[in-house]
Amino acid sequence: MYSAHQNDFCAAPMENTFTDVDAFSVEMEEGDSKFTKRQDARTSLPQFEDERxxxxxxxxxxxxxxxxxxSGNDVKVPYTINRYLRDYQREGIQFIYHNYAKSRGCILGDDMGLGKTVQVIGFLAAVLRKTGTWKDVENNKPQFLLSQKPSEQVQKVFLIxxxxxxxxxxxxxxxTWGHFRVVVVHxxxxDxxxxxxxxxxxxxxxxxxxTLRLCLDxxxxxxWDAVxxxxxxxxxxxxxxxxQAMKDMRCEVRVGLTGTILQNNLEELWCVMDWAIPGCLGSPVGFKNRFSDPIELGQKHTVTKRALAEGRKAVQELAKSLSHWFLRRTKALISDQLPKKDDRVVYCSLTDFQRKVYRAVLDTEDVTLLLQSSGKCHCGSGRPRKKCCYKLNANGVPVRYLYFSYLAILRKVANHVALLQSKEGTSKKQEKYVTAICEQVFRKFPDFTGRCKQAAFEAMSDPVYSGKMKVSVNTLYVYCMAEGLEYHRLDGNTKAKDRVKIVKEFNSSRDVNLCLVSTLAGGLGLxxxxxxxxxxxxxxxxxASDLQAIDRVYRIGQCRDVTVxxxxxxxxxxxxxxxxQIYKQQLQSSVIGRENARRYFEAVQGTEGQAGELFGIRNLFRLQTDGxxxxxxxxxxKSSLTQHSTPVYICCISWLLLP
Incomplete structure (x- = not known):
């Protein structure tokens, strides 16, 4: 999200000066047209005070x-907005308007922090014929309050x-950016x-x-003129x-804003583009055969020259197809305005107790059943075990339910063993299975609860802690309470209006230099x-979730170097x-960034027999113990594949999660 304070020239929006000196106030009540007039005091104010x-x-x-x-002389971004725009933002407004004028959708895919919001506002101001002055306020008055001169407002309505x-x-x-008549439908x-x-x-x-899904009709x-x-x-x-609800919206002009249109796989790109411009990339099957398969195969480390050439050709063809409806710019445009960023990966060795618990989970009969589930059934049917004689575990639970339950447990143990005592971080469907599994683990470690109560983290002086699972934030919260640290907290339970307040207090106060944020709650718009x-x-x-969380800190308006x-x-x-994550980012760099991305992996996502070192159940359910x-x-x-390698800092340390 673009906000005023991000701009060198936008230190703070002006205070609302209209309250005490309004020409008149209008009180509209349901079924009643009651209004009161006050003396017009605006004649004593300089004209520029009305500008937005x-x-x-x-x-x-x-x-x-x-x-x-x-377009011509009638569709224009008012000078009040234009004077604060950068060239690439004007280009973005032009891009949106060009597609709007042709009654078709588009996607503005700029990096986070480049001002997608202000580009949309500039577009809206232009098509609504705004001037950014008191003239807009006059035109926004109810019809019966206008003078004999008819209103110049345009009868259009847009949904955001x-x-x-x-x-x-x-x-x-x-x-902040204009005099718009806005309602919040929520x-x-x-109603x-x-x-x-x-x-x-x-x-x-x-x-x-x-709200849109629930009230679609x-x-x-x-x-709507545009969504x-x-x-x-x-x-x-x-x-x-x-x-499904968004695709059922009855509006031809659909404008999407996202800096991460491709997050996990190319099918996501197809889905977003097909919403904005239905049919622009063909059918899902046609897209997979023409683009997804050759591009992903071309990312393989030991790919043949022919497959590599076909993959690069598919990337070029896809980029050409997207160029009509998709516009993306990166932070390279504003690199001179950003401080340095040092991104470090810290590999933390498990404690002995953590390792024992992790191994105990992997040694359960259920995990063994999962690891053998794709093998041929011993009955001679030739079918996979999970679809033949081994559909259920010893307790009658379908094997397909075990996968995500055990994966959730392993993630908790890898994070902090104490998280096994919490039900959060797992779905309601998984909850009963997770509880039963944890009870098995607890029986192997009678002193589990006592040891968890004595758990201690290695202290690190970092102002923002970000964890995906709310339970991680809860664990950090307990630690901060025990240590007497002053902090702010923002997670999925924080109300929308309170989030803005928390962020403002954290950014303006030097008394509290720590904020606990769940990645999903703090990754958008803050x-x-x-x-x-x-x-x-x-x-x-x-x-994209981790990158969005980082970009909440590393963006225009940041005056200090940032360490991650x-x-x-x-x-x-x-x-x-x-x-x-690296695999997906390399795919994104190839397709969206149009770069010859480094090919690190043997794995090919979604292709049978190409699990490599990344995909498949055996890579997930194992513990590498050689250190x-x-x-x-x-x-x-494999870094020799490219001369331009982003340095990765790897520090293997012992992390005192438990004594």
């Missing part, structure tokens, strides 16, 4: 003090869909606000993905209810520029998760 945006700064805005023309965590950020930014008043939209009382409606009763979706990668799963150290407590399957520590438990499932680092071996041996 207007930031208090001694510096002159860098841009021209004239509108930015998009965003995650709840950034919904009110959008409201704040729209109020919560108990959503009332939708009725206002239907009566033509607003220009922009803000809502969440979930009501939203479809409105003739703009923030964090559009949430539409990456074609089978999800949110994706700016922690008050921090300069990020500690990622546990890796996520999706590399990624903690990985050596030889465990966490190391495989991190290696898969070596798999990541280091892979990167060290």
């Amino acid at each position: 945006p207007l930031f208090h700064s001694n510096q002159t805005p860098p841009g021209p003090s004239e509108p930015f023309l998009l 869909v965003a995650p709840l965590s950034v919904l009110y950020n959008w409201k704040d930014e729209l109020d 919560g108990v008043r959503k 009332e606000e939708l009725a206002r939209v239907q009566r033509g009382r607003c220009e922009i409606a803000l809502t969440t993905y979930e 009501q939203f479809n009763s409105i003739d 703009i979706v923030d964090e559009a990668h949430k539409i990456k799963n074609p089978k999800s209810q949110i994706t 700016n922690f520029v008050g921090a300069n150290v990020v500690l990622l407590f546990d890796p996520t399957w999706n590399p 520590f990624r903690l990985i438990s050596l030889g465990t499932v966490e190391e495989i998760i991190y290696l898969r 070596t680092c798999l990541t280091h071996r892979i990167l060290e041996v």
Whole structure:
């Protein structure tokens, strides 16, 4: 999210000066048109005080003090906004308008922190004929309050869909950058606000993905000029209810905003693009055969020259197809305005107790059953064991349910053994299985509870701790309480409005220099520029989640160098998760970044017989006990493929999780 303080010229938005000197106030009640007039005091104010945006700064805005023309003389970004724009942002506004004028959708895929929000606001200001002055306020008045001169407002209405965590950020930014009539369609008043939209009382409606899904018919009763979706990668799963609802929206112009359109695999890219411009990349099967398969095979370390050439050709063809509807710029555009970032991977050896518990989980009969589940059944049917005589374990639980339950347990043990005592971090479906499994482990270690109570972390002076599972944040919370540390906390239970308050307090106060944040709750739309150290407590399957968390700190507005520590438990499932992150990032670099990415791995995702060192159940359910680092071996041996290698700092340390 772009915010005013990110710009050198945008120190802070001006205070609302309209409250005490309004020409009149209007009180609208349901079924009543009561209003009161007050004397017009605006004639005594300088004209520029009515402009939006207007930031208090001694510096002159860098841009021209004239509108930015998009089409003829009538569609233009007002000079009040244009003077603060960078060239690439004007290009982005032009890109959105070009597709809007052709009644088709598009995706703005800029890196986080490049101002996708302000580009959308510039586009909206242009098509709504805004001037950024008091003239907009006059035009926004109810019709019966206008003078004999008719209103110049344009009768258009736009819908912006965003995650709840950034919904009110959008409201704040729209109020900062212009005079828009905005309603928030969410919560108990959503029906009332939708009725206002239907009566033509607003220009922009803000809502969440979930509200739109639940009230789809009501939203479809409105003739939207365009639907703009923030964090559009949430539409990456074609089978999800949110994706289905978004595809059922009755609007031709669909604009998506995401800096991470490709997070796990190429099918996600297809799904988001197919929402914005239906059919633009063909059918799912055709896309897989034409693009996904050759591109992913071309990423293999020992790929043949022919397969490598076919993969690169597919990348070029895909880039050409995307160029009409997809625009992406990276942080290289603003690298001169950013401080340095030092990204370190810290490999932490398991304690003896951790290792014993981890091994005890792997030695259970269920894990043995899982490891043998794909083998041919001994009955001679030729079918896999999990589909023949071994569908259930000894307790009658389907084998397919065991996979995610045991994976969740291994992640907890790799993180902190005490997490086994918590039910959080597992789904309700997994909960009963996880509880039963943990009881088996506890029986092997009678002093388990006592040892967990004495658990201690190695202290590190880092202002932002980020963990994926809420339970990780809870564990850190207990530690901070015990040590008497002052801290802020932000997780999935934090209300949307409280999140903004917490972030503002953390960024402005020097009294508290520690914030505990769950990766998923703090990864969207929040700016922690008050921090300069990020500690990622546990890796996520999706590399974009970790990158988004880092970019909350490392962005425009950050004045200090930033250090990132990624903690990985050596030889465990966490190391495989991190290696898969690298695999996915290399794929993203090839397809979206159009780079000749390094080919580190033998594995090919989703291809039978090509599990390599990354995929498949055997890579996940094992413990490397020789003390070596798999990541280091892979990167060290195969880094000769490229002359341009990003340094990876690997420090193997003993981490005192338990005494």
